[in-house]
Amino acid sequence: EVQLLESGGGLIQPGGSLRLSCAASGFTFSNCAMNWVRQAPGKGLAWVSAISGNGGTTHYADSVKGRFTISRDNSKNTLYLQMNSLRAEDTAIYYCVKEPYTTSFGWFGSWGQGTLVTVSS
Amino acid sequence: DVVMTQSPLSLPVTLGQPASISCKSSQSLVYSDGNTYLNWFQQRPGQSPRRLIYKVSNRDSGVPDRFSGSGSGTDFTLKISRVEAEDVGVYYCMQGTHWPLTFGGGTKVEIK
Numbered sequence: 001e002v003q004l005l006e007s008g009g010g011l012i013q014p015g016g017s018l019r020l021s022c023a024a025s026g027f028t029f030s031n032c033a034m035n036w037v038r039q040a041p042g043k044g045l046a047w048v049s050a051i052s053g054n055g056g057t058t059h060y061a062d063s064v065k066g067r068f069t070i071s072r073d074n075s076k077n078t079l080y081l082q083m084n085s086l087r088a089e090d091t092a093i094y095y096c097v098k099e100p101y102t103t104s105f106g107w108f109g110s111w112g113q114g115t116l117v118t119v120s121s
Numbered sequence: 122d123v124v125m126t127q128s129p130l131s132l133p134v135t136l137g138q139p140a141s142i143s144c145k146s147s148q149s150l151v152y153s154d155g156n157t158y159l160n161w162f163q164q165r166p167g168q169s170p171r172r173l174i175y176k177v178s179n180r181d182s183g184v185p186d187r188f189s190g191s192g193s194g195t196d197f198t199l200k201i202s203r204v205e206a207e208d209v210g211v212y213y214c215m216q217g218t219h220w221p222l223t224f225g226g227g228t229k230v231e232i233k
Contacts, residue, residue, distance in 0.1 A: 035222075045162070045170060045213055047222040061221050095169060106158045106217015109181070111169045 002026040004096045004112030011118045016086050022079040022096030022112055030054065030074040033099035035108065036081045038092035048094070049081065053102030064090075086119045093117075123148050123216050127225035133233045140201040142228045144214035149194050151218070158217035161190055161199045164227075165210040173212075174199065206232060 008020040022034070036048040049070040050059045058070050069082040079096055093114040099107050124147040134140045150157045161174040172181050174190035177197060187202040201208055209232060214225040 044211075044227045045164075045215070045224045047224070050222070059220055106160075106215075106222050107172075107175060108160060108162070108215065108217070109172055109175070111171070113169055 002098060002110045004098060004110060006094065006096050006112045006115035009094065009115030009117045011120065012086055013121050014087060014119055016119075017082070017084045018086065018117060020081040020083065020094055020115060020117070024077045024079065024096075024098070027098070029072075029077040031102050033102060033105055034070075034072065034079045035097040035099065035105070036070060036079075037095045037097050037108075037111075038090075039095070039114075040089075040092045043092075046092075050099075050105050051079070057103065059105070083117070086117075088119050091117060091119045122221055123150075123219045123223050125214055125216055125223050125225035127212075127214060127228050129228060130226070131229045131231070133231050134201075134204045135233045136206065137203050140204050140208075140230060142199045142212055142214075142230075144192075144197040144199070144225050146195045146197075146216055148219065150197075150216050151194065157193065159190075159192070159197050160215045160217060161188075162213045162215060163208075163210050164213065165207075168210075170213065201230075204230070204232070 003025045005023045033052050035050045051070045067085045071080045095114045096112040097108050098110040126145045128143045159177050162170040164170040173184050178190045189200050211227045211229050
């Protein structure tokens with residue numbers, strides 16, 4: 001059974017940094033591209049970033065480009081999101097989302113339970 | 122960016138009655154491989170989203186057959202043949218054809 005367990009969320013001041021993690025199990029992690037998707041309180045879903053199975057290809061939403069970095073450690077079956085220069089508008093639940101293949105994107109078949117990031121002074 | 126427009130925003134439905142949600146994209150979602158990467162997701166209150174339909178009309182494992190997806194090009198529809206109480210939640214369409222990947226704004230299904 002696919003399991004995706006996000007962690008690392010919390011309360012952070014504007015301008016601060018945070019690193020989210022997503023521990024994956026139940027599938028061959030290195031064979032699957034991964035995504036981060038966020039949901040602001042009471043709002044809809046927004047794709048944030050994607051990474052291929054070997055980590056060689058990454059994509060970012062314009063709203064986070066230059067501030068967020070997606071990465072993965074296939075030896076640890078873990079996906080990361082390094083978030084710098086955080087703003088109030090980054091406040092959201094961040095979901096880790098699995099793809100079916102190493103370079104296939106946009107399928108979004110499995111989701112984690114999410115981790116809440118609150119940016120506030 | 123491809124804009125995904127869902128309607129209605131809110132959909133009150135009587136139990137056992139059908140429901141239909143529209144999703145329109147600002148560009149064709151047909152990819153160069155001939156596939157159309159349009160997904161539908163359900164988010165029940167307090168839960169993570171769950172994919173119901175992928176590539177327009179393919180139902181995910183475990184999804185009741187009262188859910189169906191249809192459409193082509195820029196116009197897509199999610200139908201629930203007979204709404205049950207467990208179907209309450211917000212439904213999102215999402216396109217996986219063009220970068221950046223984008224979602225519709227959501228349709229809230231509630232019981233009358």
